[in-house]
Amino acid sequence: MNNPLALIIEDDSKLAYLFAEALQMAEFETETIQNGRSALERLALMMPAVVVLDLHLPDLPGSDILTYIRSEKRLNNTRVMLVTADALKAEQLRNEVDLVLLKPVSLIQLSTLASRLRPLTMT
Amino acid sequence: MLADSTGYRFTTTIASLLKNIKGILPEGKSLPDDSWEARHRGILTLLWLHVIGVVCFGLFMGEELGHSLLEGSILVPMAIAAGWLKGHRKFRSAMTSLGLITASALFIHLSGGYIEAHFHFFVMLAVIVLYQDWFPFLVAIGYVFFHHGVAGVIDPTAVYNHPDAFAHPWKWATIHGAFILAASVAGLISWRVNESLRTTIELILNSTGEGIIGIDLHGKITFMNPAAAEMTGYEVKELMGHRLSGLFYQAEGTTARPFESKAWIKALTEKDCVQSAIEGTFWHKDRTTFAAEYICTPIRKAGIVVGAVVVFKNVTERLQAQAALQKAKEELEIRVKERTADLEEANMRLRFELTERQRAEADLAKRATELEESRSFLNSIIESLPTMLFTKETQDFRYTHFNRAAEEITGRSAAEIIGKNDYDLFSATEAGFFTDKDREALAEGALVDIPEQTIHTPHKGVRFLHTRKIPIMGADGKPKYLLGISEDITERKLAEAALIDSEARYRAIATTMPGTIYQFTSRNGVWTVDYVAPQVFEFFGIDPADILQDLNNFTCHIHPDDIGNFVESVAEAVENLSCWNFEGRLINPTTGELVWWQGLSTPISTTKGEAIFNGILLNITERKQAEAALRQSEQRFRQVVSSISDHIYVTKLTTTGEATNLYVSPHIAPLTGYPIDKFIKDWNFWPSTLIHPDDKAAATIQAKQLAKGESSELEYRIIRADGNIVWVRDSGRVERERNGQELIIYGLVSDITGRKQEEMILEMARDQALESSRLKTELLAKVSHELRTPLNAILGFAELLKLQVDAPDAGKQRRMTNEIIDSAHYLTDIVNELLDQAQLEAGRLVLNTHCFTPFDLIDGALARMNVLARTKGLSLISDIDNAVPPTLCGDMDRLQQILVNLISNAIKFTTTGSVQVRLYCPDTHHWALQVSDTGSGIPSEAHSYIFEPFRQVDGSMTRKQPGTGLGLSIVKQLTTMMDGEIILESAIGRGSTFTIILPMQPTEEIVI
Structure with missing residues (x-):
């Protein structure tokens, strides 16, 4: 259980499952959350190394979660991977996130990119 | 003979006796009617009492009632006849008389001849006498005579009851006759006395005046x-x-x-x-x-x-006599008064004459002193007269009197002059002239008038005199003195000379003036020309000499159209002596050109009844031409203004801020709906009333710019009189006038409502285009998202499957393969929905109609939905109503699509409970598909847009419930294509019911 923690925020259960698989391949501990509000509650209690964030969530926009992460000092080291089908929004938020991936995303690609975001100390 | 004479004597005696008796007897019929009526009433009453009396007496005497009544009734006709008011006095009195006597006879009859009853006759006779008339009286007497004298003698038993009477009826008759006679005589005496007394009184009364x-x-x-x-x-x-x-x-x-x-x-x-x-x-x-x-x-x-x-x-006559007397008295009084007045007047006249005479005497004394006074007064007048007066004796013409004025004019004193003649005083030429005139006056014996003569005076130089010389005759009829009266006319002469000078100057002016001076005179309607300046030829081509000869030589050239007005204006000026100002045309006879001229004058009237026209005739052709040109130019300008549809205004603005509209073009009326007067009268009407409140601020800024002299242009709204709003462009250009004291604003107001409306339409279209573009972009993003999500799943699971190839785990591989297939199906559904929407939008979707059973329809739909419902733990219930026909017609695939869409929707929004599908017939011409759920329900505000494409109840649901948002839109469009109707009943927390009502299509009409 020394692996760093990855929080996957994705409302589509199939994709959440797939993303979790990919992150696990990149040796992350994973936790999936399917709505924004639960995600914010969870983030208040944990410091994930990586957050895989979908922008289109049922209760609140993914950008709100991003704003929260970026405003929280505690989460300074948290890397955010934006995985979305909305190219327009993704482009707007490009500078605030560590990585932008447009759906459909290859598992291998996601896993490879995620592994690059692993904290150095942990390797 | 004796017998004859005795007979004669007897006869005459009888005759005289009868005559005497007649004289004694009363005349009868003497009662006046009223007295007679009164008595008759009493006697008649007595008769009626006898009717009752007879009946009673009969009964008293033991007669039967019937007999007694019969006896009494004998009297009734007589009483009625007597009571007949219209009957004659004689008749009525005779009837009562007859009645009463008959009553007496009845009493005798009923009593059986009681002697006492016979007294009734006598009493009744006395009563009948009261009539004082012979007729009833004689009727009664006759009756009694008959009763006693005839009936009593013939049948005494019927009249008497005394045996002696039966034996000697004549005796009894005589005795009774004597009583009757006695009673008659007594009655006649009282009648006679009564009558004579009344006659006397009547005589007195009748004979009095x-x-x-x-x-x-x-x-x-x-x-x-x-x-x-x-x-x-x-x-x-x-x-x-x-x-x-x-x-x-x-x-x-x-x-x-x-x-x-x-x-x-x-x-x-x-x-x-x-x-x-x-x-x-x-x-x-x-x-x-x-x-x-x-x-x-x-x-x-x-x-x-x-x-x-x-x-x-x-007393009428007496009063008349009194009146006549009064009148005579009054006349007498008047005459006395007149006479007295005459006397007084004569007296007064006498007194007046006396006074007059006294006054005349006093006057005479006074006049003597006055005469003396007046003589000295006359002398003093002569001395003080401004006219020179002198007298000469007629021999050598030496001066005898020389007044003060003469001293002044000649410069010589009277003392110096008197006793000398003209030769002593003046030069020989002058003295000779004077003496000649003196002689002429003497020779003529009458006044000699010398209008002008010159004298040389020692101190005043040459003087001009107007002298009159008159010989004054002595008592012998020969001239004794020569009176000279001279008036110094030197000043007048000088004035006349000056006048001549001035007239010459005036003529010079007249001939050099730019007009023609004239003087015309009207005497009783005849015109003469006193003067006309020679320029008349220069200006009008008419020879002044011709005009001087006859004014018609001028008027005949006046334009025929103006001659009427000319004559009228002149007549009016002459009549009212009012200012004459006439403008007209005339034809220059020399050049043949049309000349405009103006005549001006203020006519004056003389005491001789003349009207003198002094004035000037001007050639105003150039002015008229300029005016015409100006008018034409103005007309052209107005035409230009009226031909353009914009409103033009010219406003004057002073430095004090006062504004006046100098010009407002008529287009303002159609533009604003207000009459033009409002704007002419009140400059402020436009800015205060018309400008839209929202644009007033901008208009105020424009007004300030204009007031500063800057040109300005502004588009704003005005409110027309009918309340409609009009957009206008108001452009003002400013010019300074009167050394910058005034600003003249030339403005043009155009109606730009049409353009504004076009602009607004364009703007709206642009907004709509932008909105639709935004929606398209959103749609694209959404579609992209919806497509990418299942695609990502397919890709992800395929990659996982690939990774699993080396370490095969059959269960995991199968699950992944299923996930891939599910996602592919989901992707296909989405693509299908998009395609359907595209086809519906393009109108290219075609319904494929055929017949099917209701069960097939429901079953097919449920088969596709059962799994989904089960996974969510919901029960899916279906019901087909009995009334539904065994076969329905339509596009079953599309109907199933509708059902699937509605059911999947219901499942999507329902967490617990059930989804019910029902097929039924609301009436014989329609059938219905109904899908109800126990889900969250749809808020009422969403009902209106829920059927629009790409809409879901709100954005948040987008993610909770994946989908394109096209499902309900497609349902709605398909229903409409099938001529059906969709009804939504839903409320928050109470689930939703969608009902599709479709027309029943007859199976036989369907061509399969």
């Missing part, structure tokens, strides 16, 4: 003598019973009403003495009146007043 009228207490006339009848003109009968007051003439303004009331008569009686005579006026029958004096005396009967006697005396 005064009218006597008796009245009762009601004022009704009961008696009237012939004198009274004559006075009133009525017959006595006519007035009897009428009120005397009816004859009284009530003079206007008087209130006295004599004879009127009982009270009046009563009052009369209270005065115990006879009233003094009263004057009154009464009516005559012929409606004239007469004056009368009357005295009223009460009539007393046993001390009680029963009426009054009024004695009249006609």
Whole structure:
């Protein structure tokens, strides 16, 4: 259980499952959350190394979660991977996130990119 | 012979005896009607009492009732006949007489001849005498005679009951006859006395000249003598019973009403003495009146007043005589007065003459002193006259008198002059001229007038004199003196010379003026030309000499169209002596050109009744041409203004801020709906009333710019009179005038409403285009998202499967393969929905109609949805109503699509409970598909847009419930294509029910 923690925020259960698989391949501990509000509650209690964030969530926009992460000092080291089908929004938020991936995303690609975001100390 | 003479004597004796007897006997018929009526009433009553008396007597005597009544009834016809009012007096009295005597006979008959009953005859006879008439009396006597004398003698038993009477009927008849005779004589005597007494009174009353009228207490006339009848003109009968007051003439303004009331008569009686005579006026029958004096005396009967006697005396003649006397007296008085006045006048005249004479004497004395005074006064006047007066003796013409004015004019004193002649004083030429004139005056013996002569004076130089010389005759008729009167006219002469000079100057001016000066005179309508300046030729081409000769030589050239106005204007000026100002045309006779001219004058009238026109004639052709050009130019300008649809205004703005509209083009009326006057009168009407409140601020800024002299242009709204809003562009250009004191704003207001509307339409279209573009972008993003999500799943699971190839885990691989297939299906559904939407939008979707059973329809849909419902733990219930026909027609695939969409929607929004599908027929022409759920429900505000493409209830649901948002839109569009109707019933927390009502399509019409 020394692996760093990855929080996957994705409302589509199939994709959440797939993303979790990919992150696990990149040796992350994973936790999936399917709505924004639960995600914010969870983030208040944990410091994930990586957050895989979908922008289109049922209760609140993914950008709100991003704003929260970026405003929280505690989460300074948290890397955010934006995985979305909305190219327009993704482009707007490009500078605030560590990585932008447009759906459909290859598992291998996601896993490879995620592994690059692993904290150095942990390797 | 003897016998004859005896017979004759006897006859004459008898005749004289009869005559005497006749003289003794009463005349009869003497009762006046009223007295007769009164008596007759009493006697008739007595007769009726006898009717009752006879019946009673019969019964008393033991007769049967019937017999007694029969006896009594014998009298009844006589009593009725006597009571017949219209009957003659003689007839009626005879009837009572007959009745009463018959009653006596009946008493005798009923009593069986009682002697006592015979007394009744005598009594009745005395009663009948009361008529004072022979006829009833003789009827009674005749009856008695017959009864006693005839019946009593023939059958005494029927008349008497005495045996002696039966034996000696004649004796009894004689005895009874004697009683009758005695009773008759006594009655006749009283009748005769009564009659003679009445005759005497009547004679007195009838012969008196005064009218006597008796009245009762009601004022009704009961008696009237012939004198009274004559006075009133009525017959006595006519007035009897009428009120005397009816004859009284009530003079206007008087209130006295004599004879009127009982009270009046009563009052009369209270005065115990006879009233003094009263004057009154009464009516005559012929409606004239007469004056009368009357005295009223009460009539007393046993001390009680029963009426009054009024004695009249006609005093008309007396009054007339009095009036005549009064008139004569007045005339006499007038005559006396006149005479007295004459005397007084004569007296006064005498006194006046005396005074006059005294005054004349005093005057005479006074006049002597006055004469002296006036002589010295005359001298002083002569001395003080400004006219030179002198006298010369007629021999050597030496001066004898020389007044002060003469001294002044000649510069020589009177002392110096008197005793000298002209040769001593003036040069030989002058003195010779003067002396010649002196001689001429003497020779003529009359006045010589020398209008002008010159004298040389030592101190005043040459003077001009106007001298008159008159010889003054002595008592011998020869000239004694020569009187000279000279007037110094030097000043006048100089003035005349100056006048001539000035006239010359005036002529010079007249001839050099730019107009033609003239003087025309009208004498009784005839015009003469006194003067016309020579320029008349230069200006009008008419020779002034011709005009001087006849004014018509000028007027004949006046343009024919103007001659009428010319004549009229001149006539008016002459009549009113008003200013004459005429403009007209004339034709220059020299050049033939049309010339405009103006005549000006203020006519004056002279005492001789002339009207003098002094004035000027001007050639105004150039001015007229300029005016015409100006008018034409203005006309053109107006045409230009009216031909453009914009409104033009010209406003003057002073530095003090006062604004006035100098010009407002008529287009303002159609533009604003207000009459043009409003804008001309009130400059502020436009800015205050018309400009839209929202644009007032901008308009104020523009006004300030204009006031600063800057041109400005602004688009704003105005509110028309009808309330409509019009967009205008107001552009103003400013020019400074009067050294910058005034700003003139030239403005153009154009109606740009059309353009503004076009702009707004364009703007709206642009907004719509932008909105639709935004929606398209959103749609694209959404579609992309919806497509990418399942695609990502397919890709992800495929990659996982690939990774699993080396370490095969059959269960995991199968699950992944299923996930891939599911996602691919989901992707296919989405693509299909998008395609359907595209086809519906393009109108290219075609329905494929055929017949099917309701079960097939429901079953097919449920088969596709069962899994989904089960996974969510919901029960999916279906029900097909019995009334639904076994076969329905339509596009079953599309109907199943509708059902699937609605069911999946229901499942999507329902967490617990059930989803029900029902097929039923609301009526015979329709069938319905209904899908109900127990889900969250749809808020009412969402009902309106839920069927629009790409819409879901709100954005948040987008992610909770994946989908394109096209499902309900497609359902709606398909339903519409099938001529159906979709009804949504839903509320928050109470689930939703979608009902699709479709027309029943007859199966036979469907071509399969």
